[in-house]
Amino acid sequence: MNLLSIQHNQQLQHKLAAEYVLGTLRGGARRRFEHWLGQDAGLRQVVRQWESHLLPMAEFAPAAQPSSHVWNAIEKRLQLKPTAQAGKSGNDRWAYWRNLREDLAFWRGLGMVSTTAALIMLSVLLSKQTEQSLPIQNNYVATLSDDKAQPVAVITGDSKRHQLVVKMVTAQHIPADKSLELWAVSKAGTVKSLGLVADNGSIVLPMPDNMNAADIPLLAVTLEPKGGSGNPEKPSGPIIFKGNWLEI
Structure with missing residues (x-):
């Protein structure tokens, strides 16, 4: 597939642009698509259309309040547990991360990522249905x-x-x-x-x-x-x- 083959295929343009915006277009396919974007103004316009349609959906994302075991798991994986000596010295290197835990904006952003993940899941499921020739819910x-x-x-x-x-x-x-x-x-x-x-x-x-x-x-x-x-x-x-x- 090359740029010429998609310039006259509007359906394929929208499919690739939607996957690009959602983040499901990866690896060599994504790099090739980004190269085409630099060459074709019409394709860039299709991407802008999908950005305008999909990105505002992040407004639907609710604020997410994680449970304590989720934060503990993050601390453990990233080795963020403060030492007793650090607490005594007053030079608490981990204060930033503990403040981040209480930052509502951070978790609202995490909720937006969850919304994007849900959109990706929807895209994948619809693609699977098409491949298996099952009835598609429009x-x-x-x-x-x-x-x-x-x-x-x-x-x-x-x-x-x-x-x-x-x-x-x-x-x-x-x-x-x-x-x-x-x-x-x-x-x-x-x-x-x-x-x-x-x-x-x-x-x-x-x-x-x-x-x-x-x-x-x-x-x-x-x-x-x-x-x-x-x-x-x-x-x-x-x-x-x-x-x-x-x-x-």
Whole structure:
């Protein structure tokens, strides 16, 4: 496989870019892909798209409080146990590590790593299903951004459960007489309301059967009068953020 062979294969470009961002593309394959990135601006753009879709998911990672035996195991493996002499001298070389144990930001970061690991696991499982010709559960994701390209919401779709989960990464301050409404935009340019979304936190909406990325490449949120647009096939307010709907 060479750069020319993937330049005309959009599906392969997205597959390699997703694996690159997730960290599952390793060794020689990763080095070769990074070399191609230096030669192809279009491929770099595909990677940026996957970064914008996947990296905001770290916002979902909860703070993790480790149990005492986990920290003891880390200390033992890294030989971080302080000696009695060090404690008496007042020159405690291990103070940094004990402070790190109490650092909430450190464990929140560890939770983000766990989220990435979960995404990697999902990617591997989907790949295994494809190889074994088993029925594949289609999953989708979209990162919606505002006009300044700042991520505002992450939307995930589960075709098996027929559910859309809309998570606001950045809380929106909506007037009391307004509502946010989510729309699916088809390749033909037609739109369909998917329901109202909250201006903060998460909400679950039903996912239509035809919500595949090939037919519905774009999702958008508009600012509507209280209760939403009166026409489920036509927004009445402006689009305030939008993003590509991708299959993962």
